[in-house]
Amino acid sequence: MSADAAPTAVSGNAGRTTDRLLGVLMVFAETEEATAAQVAEITGIPVSTVYRMLERLSASGFVQRRDTGPAYGAGPVAVRFAERYRSGALERTSIGPRLARLSHESGELAAFMVPMGTEALCVDAVEGARVLRCCYTRGAVRPLLRGATAEALLAHLPESRREEVYAAYRLPAARVRGLEAAHPLVRERGVAVSESALDEGVWGASSPVLDDSGALKGVVTVMAPAALTERRRPYYVRLVKEAARDLSGGTI
Known part of the structure; x- marks a missing residue:
């Protein structure tokens, strides 16, 4: 040598x-x-x-x-690295201000979620006029299994990514078929909705944020108390779709 x-x-x-x-x-x-x-x-x-x-x-x-x-x-x-990255990233984007506007218009909690491995990560959240006890707080992660956020994310992830999620949670074939059958309608409507899927008594609507090529960047979600907001749900759906559309395309 x-x-x-x-x-x-x-x-x-x-x-x-x-x-x-x-x-x-x-x-x-x-x-x-x-x-x-x-x-x-x-x-x-x-x-x-x-x-x-x-x-x-x-x-x-x-x-x-x-x-x-x-x-x-x-x-x-x-944790300090993650918080500094999150704060710096949000300062350079329009996510925070758009979430604040969505929360103000709806009076409800608004959040931006991104897929992270087999989970959904809450990048930012803005509280509404009333305090809502739910699992989506800044930095929280939840399995990509159920709820409006998970449905909207899964529906717009590549097939290979979805298969990784199903395999990681060892979902039975019947459950996978059920999830896959719901995706075309979510993509067609541009929104997923759920009630009490993660937190009892909480209704949610999630709409995808896509880049110029149509690739998923995350979802905008609104959450509200189910018992108090049934008549306002169409309004919430319109607001969350508008917010997602505003954030889609280009760099956010």
Whole structure:
């Protein structure tokens, strides 16, 4: 071996370690918490190596061990990174102001959701005139399984992405057929609606935001108390579709 071969080998090992660390971090970008064994299964990294990497990431604040068990989750440093990214991204877009307008016009909670792996991530949310107890708050993630948001996202995701979601949650064939059968109507109407799908007594409507090529960027969602707003639902549907149309096309 020549004298200058060693640095290349070291560099290659360092690069491999970095890739593995990033792979471990990506697990916590996709899921709220995971054990070392689960991280090893997802990444293909030996579990003993995963433990060492989690120790390094814990020491630097990127991940932290849960108090209630053996699982790990995002640490304070990772959370600060995410919040800074979210704040900076929203400052450069029209999402926040358009959500604020939608919330003002409807008087209800308005949110912008994006697909993240097998889940829906709430990028931003604006409270309405009345406080609504629901699962969509800024930074919250929910499985892409049920509810207006999940239906609108799934209906506009590529088939390969939908299949990944179905496989991840091990949905039975009958459930998959039911979901797939609903997608054409959602695409035709440009909106999905649901009631008490995630939170009891909450009605929601979601409309897709698409880029210039027609690819999905996210969905705009309005949520309201089901018992108090039945007559206003057509109005909410119109408002959420208008907001999604305003945000579609180009860069938001």
